[in-house]
Amino acid sequence: MKMKLIVPLALAAVFAVPVHAASSDELDMKAREMMKDSFKETGIAKKHRMLQLDFQEACSQAKLPPTAVMKQIEAEQMKTIKWPSDGKYYGDWKEGEKIAISGRGLTWRDKADAENGGGCYNCHQLSHNEISYGTIGPSLLEYGKLRGNSDEMVKYTWGKLWNAKAYNACSNMPRNGDAEILTEQQIKHLMAYLFDPESPVNKR
Amino acid sequence: MNNQRRATLKAGGGLGMLGLLAAAGLIKPELAEAAWNKGAFDAKTLDAAMSAMGAGKPMESADVQISAPDIAENGAVVPVGVVSNLPNTEQISIMIEKNPNMLAASFDIPAGTLPDVQTRVKMGQTSDVYAVVKADGKFYMAKKEIKVTLGGCGG
Amino acid sequence: MRNALKLVAVAVAAVVVAGTATAQSTADDIAKYREMIADGNPAELYEMQGEELWRTLRGPKKATLEKCDLGMGPGVVKGASARMPRYFKDTGMVQDLESRLLTCMETLQGIDPKLVIDGKFNSGERKTMDALVAYVVTHSKGDAIKVDMSNPKMKELYALGERAFYYRAGPMDFSCATCHGEDDKRIRLQDLPNLTTHKGAAAGWGSWPAYRVSNSQFWTMQHRLNDCFRQQRTAEPIYASEVTIALSVYMAAKANGGEVMTPGLKR
Amino acid sequence: MANPMRIRAAAKEGVTEVRVLMSHVMETGQRKDSSGALIPAHFITELTAKHNDKVVLSAQFGASVSTNPYLAFKFNGGAKGDKVTVSWVDNKGDSRSDEVQVS
Numbered sequence: 143m144k145m146k147l148i149v150p151l152a153l154a155a156v157f158a159v160p161v162h163a164a165s166s167d168e169l170d171m172k173a174r175e176m177m178k179d180s181f182k183e184t185g186i187a188k189k190h191r192m193l194q195l196d197f198q199e200a201c202s203q204a205k206l207p208p209t210a211v212m213k214q215i216e217a218e219q220m221k222t223i224k225w226p227s228d229g230k231y232y233g234d235w236k237e238g239e240k241i242a243i244s245g246r247g248l249t250w251r252d253k254a255d256a257e258n259g260g261g262c263y264n265c266h267q268l269s270h271n272e273i274s275y276g277t278i279g280p281s282l283l284e285y286g287k288l289r290g291n292s293d294e295m296v297k298y299t300w301g302k303l304w305n306a307k308a309y310n311a312c313s314n315m316p317r318n319g320d321a322e323i324l325t326e327q328q329i330k331h332l333m334a335y336l337f338d339p340e341s342p343v344n345k346r
Numbered sequence: 347m348n349n350q351r352r353a354t355l356k357a358g359g360g361l362g363m364l365g366l367l368a369a370a371g372l373i374k375p376e377l378a379e380a381a382w383n384k385g386a387f388d389a390k391t392l393d394a395a396m397s398a399m400g401a402g403k404p405m406e407s408a409d410v411q412i413s414a415p416d417i418a419e420n421g422a423v424v425p426v427g428v429v430s431n432l433p434n435t436e437q438i439s440i441m442i443e444k445n446p447n448m449l450a451a452s453f454d455i456p457a458g459t460l461p462d463v464q465t466r467v468k469m470g471q472t473s474d475v476y477a478v479v480k481a482d483g484k485f486y487m488a489k490k491e492i493k494v495t496l497g498g499c500g501g
Numbered sequence: 502m503r504n505a506l507k508l509v510a511v512a513v514a515a516v517v518v519a520g521t522a523t524a525q526s527t528a529d530d531i532a533k534y535r536e537m538i539a540d541g542n543p544a545e546l547y548e549m550q551g552e553e554l555w556r557t558l559r560g561p562k563k564a565t566l567e568k569c570d571l572g573m574g575p576g577v578v579k580g581a582s583a584r585m586p587r588y589f590k591d592t593g594m595v596q597d598l599e600s601r602l603l604t605c606m607e608t609l610q611g612i613d614p615k616l617v618i619d620g621k622f623n624s625g626e627r628k629t630m631d632a633l634v635a636y637v638v639t640h641s642k643g644d645a646i647k648v649d650m651s652n653p654k655m656k657e658l659y660a661l662g663e664r665a666f667y668y669r670a671g672p673m674d675f676s677c678a679t680c681h682g683e684d685d686k687r688i689r690l691q692d693l694p695n696l697t698t699h700k701g702a703a704a705g706w707g708s709w710p711a712y713r714v715s716n717s718q719f720w721t722m723q724h725r726l727n728d729c730f731r732q733q734r735t736a737e738p739i740y741a742s743e744v745t746i747a748l749s750v751y752m753a754a755k756a757n758g759g760e761v762m763t764p765g766l767k768r
Numbered sequence: 769m770a771n772p773m774r775i776r777a778a779a780k781e782g783v784t785e786v787r788v789l790m791s792h793v794m795e796t797g798q799r800k801d802s803s804g805a806l807i808p809a810h811f812i813t814e815l816t817a818k819h820n821d822k823v824v825l826s827a828q829f830g831a832s833v834s835t836n837p838y839l840a841f842k843f844n845g846g847a848k849g850d851k852v853t854v855s856w857v858d859n860k861g862d863s864r865s866d867e868v869q870v871s
Contacts, residue, residue, distance in 0.1 A: 164657055172657075173664035180744035181730075184737040191671045191736050198669040202676060204697065245500025248672050248734045252501075264499055264688045273417070273527050274495035276688045278680065307674070316673040323672060382813045387830040415534035417527065419690060419768050423714035423834045425537040442832055446798060450832035453841070459824045460783065460842040466538070466834040468796070497689045497768050498715065499732040543836035545774045546791045717793075717835035 187250035201312035215311035222320040223304045231296050231333050238335025239342070241328050242268055248323065258323050260332060265314070268335070269342035278314055286337035287344040299336060303329050386449050392476070395441060395449045396485075401478055404485035407432065412477045412490045418469060421494040426450075427464035428488075432481035435461035444473035469494045531690055535766075544635050544712035544764035547719040551636025554629060560610030569605035571598070571637065583641040583761045586749050588652040595654050597749045599723045600741040602633055618740045622724055627740075634721045638710055638763035646707060646761055648753040655750060658743075662751025665744050666696070671734040677748070679733075681705070691768055696752055703759025706752040711765030719764065722749060770864040777852040777870045784846030784870055786817060786824075788839045788854050796831040812837060815856045819846055846870050 164172065183189045197215045200207045207215075244259025246252065262268060265278035268285070289295050302309055304319030318324040324332070335341050389395035396402060413427035428438045438461060439452040450467045461479070469475075472493045479486045555566045555578075571581035572589065586597040592604055599617075606612040606626075616626040623631075650656060669676040680688060681696040695701035710721045720728075726745050730738050738744055771791035778785050790812065797809025809831055817825040824843040846852075848870055855865035 164660070169657070169660045169664065173661050173668070176661055176743045176747065177665065177668055177670070180738055180742035181736040182739050187731075187734070187736045189736050191734070194668070194670050195674075198674055201674075202664075202667045202669045204667060204678070204682075243496070243500075245498075247501070249501050249731045250737050251731070259500070261500060263496075273493070274497060274689045276686070278683075278686050278688065278693075314675075314679045316675075321672045321674070382828050387828070413537075415530060415537055417530040417534060419531050419534050420715045422717060423538055425534075425838075427840075445832050446796075447830050447832060449830050451830065452828045454826045456823055456825070458822075458844045460844070462842055463825075464838075464840040466838045467832050468794075468834050469832075495690055497691055499688055501732050541787055541789055541838045541840070543789055543791075543838075546771060546789055546836060549772055549774060550791075714834075 184250035186248070186252060186254050197307060197311060206312055212311040216308055219305050219308040219311070219317070219320070220301075222317070223301045223308055224319060224326070225297075225300065226326065226330065231300055231330065232337065233327060233330030233332075233334050235331070235334040235338040235341035235343075237328075238331035238333070239269070241324070241331055242335055243272070257328075260318065260324055260328070261316075262332070270346050271342050282336065282343065285343050286339065286341070291337050296333075296337070300329070300333060303332055383449075383452065386452070387447060389447070389449065392441065392443055392448055396478070399439060399449070399452070399478065399485075401439075401480070401485040401487075404478055404487040406488060407479070407486035408488075410477050410479045410486050410488035412475060412488050413464075414475060414490055414492055416491075417493045417495060419495060420497055421469040421471070423466050424469050424475075424492060424494070425464065425466050426475060426477075427462070428477040428479070430461035430479045430481060430486075432461070432479060432486060435479055435481040436483075437480035438463055439476075439478040440465065440467060441476040441478060442467060442469055442473050443476065444471050445469065527690065538714065539766060542712055542764060542766045543717070544639075544710075544719050544766065547632045547635035547712070548639045548764065551632035551634070554632050555636055560606065560612040562609065562611035564609045564611075566602075566605055566609060566633070568609060569602070571601055571605075578637055578640045580641055580644050582638045582763065583644040584647050584649065586655075586658075586746055586753060587649055588654050595652070595658050595746055595750060597722065597741070597746050598634055598637060599630060599721055600746065602630060602637075603741060614741075620740075622727070623718060631719050631721060631724075634710055635719055635764055638761075641761045642763060644761045646703065646753060646756045646759045648750070648757055650754050650757075655754075658747045658750040659754050661743070662747035662749070665748055666751055673734045675733040675735075677729065677733075696755065699755055699757075699759070702752050702755030706749075706756040707759045708762045708765035708767070710763055711767045713767050715768050720767075770858075770862050773854060773856075773864065773866045775852060775854055775866055775868040777846070777850075777868055779846045779848060779850075779870050783842050783844055784819065784850075784852070785840065785842045786852055786854075788817075788837075790837045790839075790856060790864070792835070792837060792856075792858065794829075794831065794833055794835045794837060798831075810858060810860055812856045812858045815839070815854065817841070817855075818851075818853045819843055820851050824852075 177192050181189060181192050200211055200215060241260040242262035245261035245264050247256055247258025263272060263275045265276040267275040267281040267283050305317040306313040306315035307317055316323055319329055336343055339345060383398060385398035386395050389398050409431040411429045414425060418424040426440055428440060430438060435455055437454050440450045441448045442450055451465055453463050455461050469492060474489045474491050476487055476489045558565055568575045572584055572587050573581050582598050586595050588595050603614040603617055607614050617630055620627040666677045680693050684695045686693045694705035696705050709725050712719050723740055723745055726748060727738055774789040776787045792812050793810055795807055795810040799807050801807055811831045812829045815827040816823060825841050850870040851867055852870060853865060853867040857863045
């Protein structure tokens with residue numbers, strides 16, 4: 143589909159008058175070229191990062207895609223979720239807190255083997271103690287206390303942490319597990335941070 | 347020239363260069379005469395810094411006022427102002443308890459200058475900030491907690 | 502079950518209310534902090550250096566920038582950055598302030614733009630650029646943002662900028678819109694302007710370039726955009742590349758009519 | 769060579785307010801560079817401000833003062849056109865002196 147567009151456009155370019163206003167398709171094409179040509183590789187940030195996955199492309203407009211497309215993306219993303227290999231959902235909330243606070247990793251200044259942070263506080267309120275929290279995502283204050291720890295809630299939370307797009311196709315939240323931002327162990331620590339009654343998320 | 351100055355010169359601290367510069371006429375003599383209180387600036391505890399300043403244990407005074415935010419958006423730049431309503435205020439110092447070197451700045455206030463200074467300091471973490479004022483030869487202080495927050499995307 | 506859910510809803514509502522109250526007092530405290538540091542913006546130090554550099558004979562051609570045309574005629578700095586990016590006939594391109602300064606440095610002084618484009622922030626010619634930008638933008642402070650969108654190339658770049666703004670990519674699936682597409686959001690304690698609205702674009706575009714207290718550096722818009730992409734975890738945008746100009750046109754056009762508050766003072 | 773300071777001095781109702789911005793890294797000596805090596809301390813240690821020939825403030829700074837230091841203070845007297853001079857020296861012996869007229 144995209145390949146077919148290239149030929150007529152190339153021809154059009156030859157005959158194009160300078161003031162010719164580009165059509166929406168032509169602009170889409172130009173934009174794709176721009177997103178390729180305007181970037182360079184630096185450190186671990188390789189150029190292929192500019193290529194879009196299907197769902198990324200579908201979610202790259204001011205408006206959300208149609209419900210059917212959203213549902214399809216969610217179903218596909220749901221399949222990527224890996225459940226804890228040993229059946230244990232919880233790690234250490236103290237480690238979880240460090241991961242929630244750290245926003246480091248995966249930029250062109252970071253090393254490939256560096257441990258990434260979850261950056262949770264960039265977008266969410268979590269504990270009673272940390273006043274510096276973002277509001278892009280909902281407040282998760284007293285997460286476990288308010289929601290309980292039913293199997294359903296625990297599984298939902300694990301899944302959301304692993305791949306938020308399985309529940310909301312165009313979610314702002316990264317696919318922590320699926321995109322290998324965080325390890326399984328790190329996600330366990332975050333689970334403990336959210337659910338442990340001793341965690342400052344739940345205990346004042 | 348006070349004792350502190352002499353001791354520092356003997357110890358051959360950071361002031362050697364200053365002396366040389368002054369001798370070479372590169373800096374104005376009055377600048378070289380001011381004594382950088384190495385002992386106080388290098389002190390690792392509040393008590394040590396206070397004693398190097400000759401302040402001992404200053405008493406808290408409502409006449410010393412700190413103007414500073416309750417929360418700093420960034421610890422790299424924290425505005426701190428100190429006003430003293432004590433008569434004959436000679437010196438105002440700003441100390442940050444949890445910094446590795448707690449003494450940040452010290453101002454000598456000659457007659458005719460108002461005991462009212464403002465500057466900006468770095469803070470590594472949430473800490474009490476002290477204003478220490480020398481007036482009529484005696485030391486007084488005030489303190490205020492300033493919260494330092496983490497900010498930005500953190501990457 | 503239904504009752505239990507209701508209870509949870511009430512509890513959530515209570516938390517939200519309590520959370521909002523503390524968030525408000527924190528926001529007030531941060532506002533107080535910003536007010537206290539507003540006077541004495543270290544960007545002034547860069548501006549002074551920039552003014553000096555503007556008049557300094559530099560480069561292989563040993564020339565100053567006093568004949569540089571920023572769109573208002575040779576040597577006119579007043580009001581120039583309020584009208585940028587703009588279409589320049591002599592280059593046949595839409596240029597932002599930095600790319601236009603690169604043209605002036607090349608044509609007047611013989612300085613190779615590669616020194617800036619391939620350079621590192623806070624060193625060499627990019628550092629020179631910082632100071633020059635600080636100087637120029639200070640001379641539009643208080644003006645209205647006035648970007649002329651009548652040229653078709655400006656319109657095209659706006660359309661490309663809009664597409665770049667929503668373009669999701671990289672390991673974290675972020676786009677500019679992830680952080681800057683809704684009202685009243687913040688990262689940590691930093692307010693995020695909604696750049697898709699006039700109000701937000703005027704606040705964002707109008708207050709950069711700025712001095713950043715967190716790293717004690719003056720950042721041009723090129724530097725600001727570069728770091729937004731770094732935090733998005735994309736590859737690195739090339740200095741003064743098309744995407745940077747397109748996004749600048751998109752923001753500036755939305756901001757049109759707003760106030761130039763540069764140089765700003767940021768966290 | 770150190771970059772110039774920005775000094776503003778304004779007289780109002782018998783009091784002159786001086787505001788100074790200095791261009792200095794104010795390196796603490798406790799930070800590491802990207803290779804992990806300690807960046808040596810480099811900061812302004814002493815500052816003197818004069819109104820014409822009279823010293824109106826002398827200050828000692830430690831490394832905790834912010835990068836590109838800011839200082840504001842007030843002295844009695846001072847009239848439009850008077851000279852205010854600010855000089856500093858840092859721990860490496862670098863120095864800078866700038867003056868401004870009271871406005």
